[in-house]
Every structure is written in C-alpha cells, then in structure tokens.
Amino acid sequence: MIEYENILSEKVKSIKFSGIRKFFDIAASMDNIISLSVGEPDFKTPFTIRKAAIRTLEKGKTAYTANAGMAELRQEISGYLKDRINVEYDPAHEIIVTVGGSEAIDVSFRAILNDGDEVLIPEPSFVCYAPLVTMAGGVPVTIETKAENLFKLTPEQLLEKITPKTKALVLPYPNNPTGAVMRRSELEAIADVLRERSIMVISDEIYSELTFGGERHVSISEIDGMKERTIVINGFSKAFAMTGWRLGYAAGPAPIMLQMLKLHQYGIMCSPTVSQYAAITALRECRSDVEYMVSEYDMRRRLIVDGFNRMGLPCFEPEGAFYVFPCIKSTGLTSQEFCQRLIYEKQVAVVPGDAFGDCGEGFIRVSYAYSISHITTALSRIKEFIDELNG
Amino acid sequence: MKKLADLLRSNARLTNEQLAVMLGKTKEDVEKEIKQLEDDGIIIGYSAIINEEEYDKNCVTAFIELKVSPQADCGYDEIAQEIAQYPQVDSVYLMSGSFDLSVTIRGTNLREVALFVSDCLAPIEGVLSTTTHFILRRFKEKGTEFPERSNDERSLVSP
Numbered sequence: 001m002i003e004y005e006n007i008l009s010e011k012v013k014s015i016k017f018s019g020i021r022k023f024f025d026i027a028a029s030m031d032n033i034i035s036l037s038v039g040e041p042d043f044k045t046p047f048t049i050r051k052a053a054i055r056t057l058e059k060g061k062t063a064y065t066a067n068a069g070m071a072e073l074r075q076e077i078s079g080y081l082k083d084r085i086n087v088e089y090d091p092a093h094e095i096i097v098t099v100g101g102s103e104a105i106d107v108s109f110r111a112i113l114n115d116g117d118e119v120l121i122p123e124p125s126f127v128c129y130a131p132l133v134t135m136a137g138g139v140p141v142t143i144e145t146k147a148e149n150l151f152k153l154t155p156e157q158l159l160e161k162i163t164p165k166t167k168a169l170v171l172p173y174p175n176n177p178t179g180a181v182m183r184r185s186e187l188e189a190i191a192d193v194l195r196e197r198s199i200m201v202i203s204d205e206i207y208s209e210l211t212f213g214g215e216r217h218v219s220i221s222e223i224d225g226m227k228e229r230t231i232v233i234n235g236f237s238k239a240f241a242m243t244g245w246r247l248g249y250a251a252g253p254a255p256i257m258l259q260m261l262k263l264h265q266y267g268i269m270c271s272p273t274v275s276q277y278a279a280i281t282a283l284r285e286c287r288s289d290v291e292y293m294v295s296e297y298d299m300r301r302r303l304i305v306d307g308f309n310r311m312g313l314p315c316f317e318p319e320g321a322f323y324v325f326p327c328i329k330s331t332g333l334t335s336q337e338f339c340q341r342l343i344y345e346k347q348v349a350v351v352p353g354d355a356f357g358d359c360g361e362g363f364i365r366v367s368y369a370y371s372i373s374h375i376t377t378a379l380s381r382i383k384e385f386i387d388e389l390n391g
Numbered sequence: 392m393k394k395l396a397d398l399l400r401s402n403a404r405l406t407n408e409q410l411a412v413m414l415g416k417t418k419e420d421v422e423k424e425i426k427q428l429e430d431d432g433i434i435i436g437y438s439a440i441i442n443e444e445e446y447d448k449n450c451v452t453a454f455i456e457l458k459v460s461p462q463a464d465c466g467y468d469e470i471a472q473e474i475a476q477y478p479q480v481d482s483v484y485l486m487s488g489s490f491d492l493s494v495t496i497r498g499t500n501l502r503e504v505a506l507f508v509s510d511c512l513a514p515i516e517g518v519l520s521t522t523t524h525f526i527l528r529r530f531k532e533k534g535t536e537f538p539e540r541s542n543d544e545r546s547l548v549s550p
Contacts, residue, residue, distance in 0.1 A: 024548035037548040127550050176550075299398070299413035306412040349547055372402055376409070 015134060018127040019355030023339065027349045034378045035349040035370075039176060041241040041322070042369045043296075045278075046289040049240065052281035053274050065273050067265040069097025069249070073276050076283040077249055081234075084208070085219040087227055093254040096261055097271045097279075101206045101235040101248035103264070106132050108202050108231045108250060109168070111259040113138040117167035119202075122153045123357025124325075125172040126204070138167065144359035147327065150316055151180035155189045162193075168200040171220055174207035177356045177365035178325040179301075179318020181211055184218045191223040200256075201230040206248070207321040209239035209290055212298050217320070221251075228253055236275075238321075239290050240282045245275040297322050300368040300375055307379040308366075311386050322369045325353065329362040331389055339364060345388075346381040392424050396433065399425075401534060403437040440533050449500045452481075452526045455508060456490040458519040467491060470517050479507055490522070501525070 020037075027033050044050075068074065074091035081089050089095050098104040105128060109119065115137040121129045122143045130140035143161050145151045158169070171190070173182040182190070194201065203220050211217040221230040235248025250260060301318065308315040308326040315326035328338045335352035343349050353360030368375060394414060398405060407425070411418040428434040443450045457474075461467050467485050474494055475483045481495040494512070498504035508523050529537040 018550055020548055020550050024546065027547040033547055035543070035547045038543075038545045039549045040545055042543070042545070295394075302415060303409060303413045351548060355550075372405070 011135060015131045020127065020351055023343075023349070023351060023355070026340065026343060030343065030347065033343065033347050033349050034374065034381065036366045036368070036375070036378050037349045037351045038367050038369055039323075040243040040369065041238060041293065042371065043241040043293050045240065045242050045245070046282075046286050048285050048289070049242070049278045049282050052285075053278040056274055056277040061277065062273060065270045065276055067270050068095070068261055069271055070273075070276050070280070073097055073280050073283075074249075076280055077251070080283050081232070081251060084217065085222050085232075087219065087222050087232075087251075089251045090254070094257055095249055095251045096257055096264055097276060098235075098248045098250060098264060099268055099271050100237060100246045101204065101233050102128055103268065104231075104233045104235070104248050104250035105129065105202065105204060106136075107260045107263040107267075108233065108252075108256075109133050109136040109138060110263055111256055112200055113167060116165060118163060118165045119167060120158065120161050120169045122157075122170065122172060124151065124175075124177055124353060124360035124363070125170070125356055126176045127356065129170050129172070139165070141166075142357060142359075144357070145178075145180070146359075147316070147363075151175060151178040151325070152182055152186055153190060155193045158190060158193050162197070162199070166197075166199055168202055169194070171201050171203045173203075173205070174211055174217070174320025176207065176321050177323050177351070177353065177360065178363075179321050179323050181213075181319035182218070182220075183215060184223075187218055187220045187223055191220060191226050194229060195225045199229065201226070202233060203230050204233045206233065206235055207238050208234060210294060210297060210322060211320045212294075212301060213319050231256065236279050236282055240279075240286060241293065242275075242278070242282065245272070245278060247271055247275040247279050297368065300370075300372060303372065304366065304368045304375055304379065307375075307383075311379075311383045312390075313386065322367055324366050324368065325360075325363050326366065327363055331386070333389075335361055335364060342382065342385055346385045348378050348381045348385070350382075392428065395421065395424055396428060399434065399437075440535050442529070442532075442537060443497065444529065447499065450497065451499075451501050451504050452495065452497045453504050453508075454524045454526070455494045455496060455512065456486075456522040456524070457492040457494060457512065458521075459491040460517050460519055461491075462517060470515060473515060474512065477507070477511060479504075 074095045077095050078089050078091040081087055109132050113136040117138045118141045119133045119138045120141050120143055122145050133140040141161055143157050145153055201220055205219055208217040219232055221227045221232050231250055231252035233250055236242040304324050305315050305317050313326040313328055315324050318324050335354050339350055339352045351365040353363030353365055407418050407421045411421045459467055459470055471483050471492055474480055479496050481497055484493045486493050496504055508521055513521050
C-alpha cells in the first residue's frame with residue numbers, strides 16, 4: 001500500500017486551505033441562503049464580448065497563440081495602460097498575458113524569489129499571496145494594516161518590516177476584502193521608502209477600474225522611479241465581468257518578464273485563445289459597459305455602507321473593489337461566530353474577516369456584487385439578527 | 392435627475408431614503424426631484440412588473456395592429472384617445488410602418504380578447520382593419536428577463 005503522506009511535498013502539505021472554504025461548505029449544505037460572499041461580478045460578460053468570442057469559434061480560431069499572448073492583444077493592453085495609468089509598456093517585451101491575475105502573481109513570485117527571500121504582504125488581503133510565496137521558496141511576512149488607517153499601508157509600517165532579506169512587497173489595492181484604496185500621495189510615501197532599495201513591488205491592481213470617489217485609480221508604477229521596480233498585475237475578471245474566461249496580464253521590466261515568460265511557457269503554453277480574442281473586443285469596444293457597471297456598483301456601495309452604519313455596525317466608506325468591511329466587535333462575537341450564527345439563524349452568508357489574515361478578526365467581508373433588491377433583503381435580515389442579539 | 396429616473400424605472404419601490412443614499416444626495420433633494428419629475432409629466436405613474444401568465448394561467452395578452460384612416464382635423468388622435476378609454480387596453484401607440492396604431496390588450500381569456508377586438512375596436516369609425524397577435528411566451532419585460540433568473544450561477548462563497 002502506498003503511503004501518500006510520504007509521497008506528498010512537505011511544502012504543499014504545510015499550506016492551509018483558505019478559511020473561506022470551510023464557510024463555503026456550510027453555505028452549500030443549506031437551502032435558501034442569501035449570499036453576500038461572492039468575489040465576482042453579478043453582471044454577465046457584456047454581450048458584445050460574448051458575441052465576439054462566438055464569432056472566433058465559428059471561424060475556427062482555436063490554435064495556440066504566441067506564448068506571451070497575441071501581439072494584437074498586448075498592443076491593446078499597452079494602449080489601455082497608457083490611457084489609464086499613463087505608463088508606457090512595450091508590448092513586445094514588457095507584457096505577458098496570463099491565465100487570470102492569479103497566474104501572473106504566481107509567476108512573478110517564482111521569477112524573483114530565491115529560498116529564504118522575504119515578501120511583505122499587507123493584510124487583510126486576498127488569500128493567494130502567502131501560499132504562492134511559500135511555494136516559490138520565499139517567506140511571507142505579514143504587515144497588519146489598521147482600521148484607523150482605513151486599511152492603507154503606511155510607510156512606517158513598511159519600514160518596520162523591511163530586512164536585508166526583503167525581496168518584494170505585495171501592494172493589493174484596491175483591496176479585497178476591505179475596499180481600501182491607496183491614493184497618489186499615499187503611494188508617493190511608499191515609493192519614497194522603496195526607491196533607494198532593491199525591492200520589487202507586485203502591484204495587484206485587478207480591481208483598478210472599481211475605484212470610486214472622483215479620483216481615478218493610481219498605480220505605484222506611475223510614481224517617479226517606480227516603473228523599473230514594479231510588476232503591475234491586472235486582468236479582465238472584475239472590470240469586464242469576465243471571471244470565467246481566466247484572462248489576466250503582468251506588465252513590468254523586460255528582464256523579469258523574460259524569466260516569467262519561461263515559467264508561463266512551460267507551465268501554461270499560452271492563455272486560452274478564445275479569451276484573448278474576447279479581451280481584444282473588451283478593450284476596444286466595451287469601455288462604456290465598464291462605466292455602466294462601475295456606476296451601478298457605486299450606488300450599491302453607498303446603499304450598503306449606509307445600511308451597516310444604521311444598524312450599528314460601523315463601516316468605513318470603501319473607495320474601491322466591491323466589498324465593504326464592517327466592524328462587528330460591538331456584538332461581542334468573533335468573526336467566525338458572527339458569520340456562523342448569521343448563516344444558521346438568518347440564512348445570510350458573509351465571509352469572516354479573519355479569512356483574509358489574523359488582523360481581519362472583528363470584521364466581516366460583505367460583497368455588493370448583487371442586485372439592489374438582493375442587497376436590501378439581506379440587509380434587513382442582518383438587521384434582524386443584530387436587533388435580536390441586542391435583545 | 393436622469394440617474395434618479397433610471398433607478399426608479401428599474402425599481403420604483405426604493406424609498407426616498409435609499410435613493411438619497413445611493414445618489415449621494417439628501418432625502419429632501421430626492422423628494423424635490425421626484426416631485427419635479429411628476430409635475431413635469433416625466434414620471435406619470437408607478438407599476439409592478441408582473442409575470443402575468445404565472446399570476447393567472449388563463450390570462451391573455453394581445454398586440455393588435457390597426458390600420459386607420461386619419462381624420463382631417465385631428466389625424467389619429469381622436470381614434471387613439473377613444474381606444475385608450477377602454478380599461479382592457481394597456482397601451483396605445485401611433486406607429487411608423489405598415490400599420491398605424493398598436494394596441495395592447497390584456498384579458499382573462501382568449502375569447503374575451505377576441506370579442507373585444509370584434510365588438511369594440513373593429514366597429515370604430517375610421518378603423519380599416521385589425522390584425523391580432525397573441526403573446527405565447529414572455530422572455531423579457533421592461534428590462535427584466537422572464538422567468539426571472541432565480542439561480543445565481545456563481546458559487547455561494549468565493550474569495
């Protein structure tokens with residue numbers, strides 16, 4: 001009999017499943033759940049994009065593309081980045097099209113990390129960074145961002161964690177789960193710390209289009225001296241409601257992209273061809289669809305923030321992504337207790353904040369990628385729950 | 392005001408307070424703007440989007456194309472307004488193209504609608520011909536798909 005424990009990689013075994021998974025199992029076992037836990041848009045991919053994809057299938061365009069992605073698509077991405085963050089990326093050497101932002105994050109780490117290199121990861125944040133750093137031989141080092149700083153990374157916190165072994169900083173803004181955004185002046189302060197050091201920034205900007213409050217999204221790569229030390233990660237999932245198409249990209253310095261391309265080439269070959277064609281249409285023709293979706297999210301955002309504040313769960317106004325992160329400490333429950341009781345007693349699913357890092361304890365992540373009527377129903381159930389808790 | 396009207400078009404049951412929050416305005420502003428829209432005749436009423444066939448299995452809705460000879464002094468207006476008086480009539484439009492008036496009628500059964508056409512519409516002076524089309528199945532109504540997509544295909548919880 002084969003002993004799988006001896007077969008499996010020690011490194012893989014050391015990685016834990018995401019805390020979200022346990023919660024998913026509870027939700028999946030129950031009926032009539034109203035979920036506010038989903039991390040993807042409720043909009044379908046704009047019809048123009050779907051039609052374009054269907055057309056390419058009809059024409060039989062089903063072969064591999066260039067490893068780095070179709071030249072035409074990289075050209076469009078380059079134009080898009082110039083337009084949105086005013087940074088020039090050479091489509092031939094500085095952009096790789098990947099299978100979602102996730103793959104771009106993975107190959108970024110693997111391209112730069114040597115055993116023992118430290119990667120700074122602000123938390124609360126998306127669940128993939130630390131495990132991917134570990135698998136790449138690096139050491140994840142957490143920076144706990146604070147509610148009083150609106151969950152932004154401060155230069156002081158950054159300096160505190162930098163050691164001679166620090167190789168990279170993950171900058172996950174607009175942030176999942178908090179909705180925090182780093183504005184230009186805040187990024188300047190971070191850039192001031194990094195500029196004289198050999199530390200790369202992995203700037204995960206997958207929610208960049210979902211930036212609210214008038215000022216546009218700013219990338220750290222557009223700050224003086226930062227383009228050469230930044231890998232920008234972005235993709236089509238959130239902005240164009242294209243999660244299932246699995247298409248993202250990395251843009252960064254050519255010497256790093258060249259090494260990333262090897263990993264991508266051997267591990268993936270190329271991103272799905274049909275998705276690449278769809279993405280070209282998305283960038284060329286669907287900017288107004290994005291605007292429409294963003295303005296819908298913006299209205300829901302106001303509605304849900306107001307709802308939580310009214311029921312006595314203080315909620316700072318998130319400036320990006322499609323999550324709110326209300327504080328539930330006043331209930332005396334832990335995040336896990338709160339979420340479990342809420343799902344059992346009121347059939348509403350939200351995600352405990354500690355799933356995104358220990359410092360998320362005392363908070364819950366609530367997604368507003370749902371229709372207005374869905375949101376209002378869920379809010380009234382949560383209010384009932386809070387009222388009953390308060391007796 | 393356009394955003395306000397758009398919001399009400401897709402969900403007229405939002406409270407003024409909710410509308411105010413969503414639009415980043417005060418409740419008083421929203422009240423004032425709604426009143427303005429009503430006074431200006433922009434918003435002329437509020438209604439629910441009802442899945443009629445689900446609500447009443449026998450219910451029948453028909454589109455009737457009318458060819459009409461226009462009258463000298465008032466064109467199509469008088470006939471259109473006369474037709475609009477009937478409570479069975481949901482909508483009346485003057486159309487471009489191969490016929491003149493489009494009339495929507497809802498009845499409790501097929502016979503009722505057919506009789507309405509033959510007894511009430513066809514005899515009106517100036518009505519030259521009628522063509523009745525019955526709705527067999529609804530797929531989308533006022534921007535809402537039928538039957539409303541009840542299953543969110545996304546997984547319940549995702550990172």
